[in-house]
Amino acid sequence: MTENRFDPSTADGRWQRAWDAAGTFTADSNSDKPKSYILEMFPYPSGRIHMGHVRNYTMGDVLARYKKMQGCEVLHPMGWDAFGMPAENAAMEKKVHPGAWTRSNIEAMKAQLKRIGFALDWTREFATCDPEYYGHEQALFLDMYAAGLIDRRSSEVNWDPVDMTVLANEQVIDGKGWRSGAEVEKRKLDQWFLKITDFADELLEGLGELKDWPDKVKLMQENWIGKSSGLEFSFELSNGEKLPVYTTRPDTIFGSSFVAVAADHPVAQALAGDADVAAFIEECKKGGTTAAALETAEKLGYRTPITAKHPFTGEAMPLFIANFVLMDYGTGAVMGVPGHDQRDFEFATKYKLPITRVVAKDVSEADAPMGNEAEAGDGVIVNSDFLDGKTVEDAKADVIARAEAGGWGQGTTVWRLRDWGISRQRYWGTPIPFIHCDTCGIVPVPKDQLPVTLPDDVDFETPGNPLGRHATWKRTTCPKCGGAAEREMDTLDTFTNSSWYFLRFASQPVDAPFDPAEIAKWMPVQHYIGGIEHAILHLLYARFWTRALSSIGKFDVKEPFAALFTQGMVTHETYRVGDGPWLSPAEVRIEGEKAFAIDGGEEVERGRVVKMSKSKKNVVDPDNIIANYGADAVRWFMLSDSPPERDLPWSEAGIEGCYRFVQRLWRLFGQVDSSATGEDKALARKAHQAIVAVAEDIEALSFNKAVARIYELTGAAEKAMPSESRNFAIRAILHMIAPMMPHLAEEAHELLGESALIADATWPAHDPAMLVEDEVTIAIQHKGKLRDTITAPKGAPKEDIEALALASEKVQRSIDGADIRKVIVVPDRLVNIVT
């Protein structure tokens, strides 16, 4: 070989074009091969591919190419999650249409993905803002409506009283609107809901089948669904009404010292004639709607003149209106047990209400004083009449049984999961296919009138809902009575777009959302890869849509993703001078431990390594890196070092190391010597072991370990003398790196005289006989510390190993004549001598 360097700037494009021309990665659903559907969470077209995308898609790409080498027919598609707020923000800031902005972003990002050489089936590409896509989504939505899975009710949103617009949680900063700076209020609107709670039990039970999901994600979903059992019962109020409450701790009922209702509870609303009560309810409306905001806000209460009668003691307890009680959970009213619930404790402390101990470690500690926080732990019941001495579990059952027998309450199951509100007061989303008619009420758009498309001529100058302001779009006729009517102006939450896109990838008929026969062939997704930030919402919604569509007979799949993998983020050091503006890596020169601003030469503080973000300016653009080092070096970096579920710190030194390795491999591939003869058993054994180990590592998505093994085998092959074994090892390395560094692999494959694409090659075969070693190294410990190691034949009897261990001079010196009390021998591994 004369040319000694691999040149990605020519090779990358050449092989990308070759794959395109051959249709190498176009999935054939009629193939006889076993099917494998590999999917990464599709991107939002924000404008540029970032390193997080590169990492995510590289992992999926390695899996897809590997599965193909193992003989599978692989479906590995790509598309665009194209609706969302940033497009409307761009419209306001840059005066471009959200659609035009989105389309040009897609074009730019697609070109970027192509330059990285991903093995994607681009014939199935779509964007969720395509009317063909969202029209089918509208049809599915109407099917769910017909099946009773959708309803409409009032719900709270963040309201900006200055801009007169609904704000997303993200747009509420410290309780204030992000543009106006006005104090945000809660406001009620009529909105559409998907009845995900109808599937709460199924979604919980279904987690059990997901063997290849991370336990942590399943646990998070389980807690999110939040199945709890408890007691629902009614207090008799002093005004003659009954107040239903729900509690998960009926065992602590004797510790109850107050009752509280939510500010929007009917009991509170009925008192709103009083100016003080009205003012308090108004006060409760302040602030945003997030759980974090509600739970960290100061606990506020208003003591009403009403009292509630304790069901056992008959005591009259004060009734409060409280800001920490949620109308959405349980019945919107709670019994307050300050001794054993932290929120109740804080509330009781503030309003000087009795705090009674009713659970103790032991009966003898019934009178132990309470500390400065609630005790939510387990124990026995005390100070509770007939419950005294019972365990928490027994007491719960006893109280529920007595309530049911007495007819004043019953044991119930309550879910933390709430129905999914899908109405958004925005333009750039799927129009909700309903019509509001004064005569007929709410009428679904007939399916033959779908898709309901977005109008193009909209203005974003004034805040609020652009569809509502449009001159003509909302005007239509009622499908029922033919009279004048208005279209629904809200659009669907973008999470609905990502709840079924994986089904559309599997088949794309024109006249239907999907083809059930194709779904049967490809689903479930064999490997789904994406960020941990989607652990709950997106994944739960996608599971829900799959089950909901399955329940109405669309297909026969219950769980969409057989295996899930959540990858870590790509991080980078941060740079700034004092409290000044952040500097990007490109604006900084590193010298040893120190860093200096290129512009001005000032010393720059090297800050923490955090997720790459625009706000910290610690971003590295994949395009520049690919231009400098080629796609394969970047791909290799993404797979090296950090375990894929952890964060990956980007560094210039690291990518340079990867580039050097690309060149090292290139030189090695040039050293296949067809005239070489003879066997190099040690090297051959290493190669066979690596073939098995790398395959196992890829299947476990432990790419960092696969990379380490390839480094080891490469080092051994470089040092070895020419032989047939060495040629075998080099070719094995070539095939093993093919899924990871496909451009280099194709170029070397061609150089070795192969005419076919290595992308179509099969994974190298191994000889099982070559996997076992004949000798093992055994560690000898004394007093728990390593004293010596010995070499012994594999599988040697315990007695022989013990004798060898005791014969060691170093071991004898350490024992120093002491009595040997015990010798533990772990075959082929270790001897531990206890004196």
Place this chain on the structure above:
RNA sequence: GCGGGUGUGGCGGAAUGGUAGACGCCGGGGACUUAAAAUCCCCUGAUCCUAUAGAUCGUGUGGGUUCGAGUCCCACCACCCGCACCA
């Protein structure tokens, strides 16, 4: 506030309860070269030391179980992710 996770050399990390630090990066020394780049070789957890040897310490902190703990148990600390209208 609630739920989930992570913590090992200068850095990223490896390690079925069994030799802690594989592999990579950084750094140091050397070879090659007129020189540089590239490449190759050696060293590289800390401390002590009579120094090719040996000893002690060492996996966030404090306890515990075990012949043996990075790994299991208990308590704590720090950081990260999510919290339902960001995607």
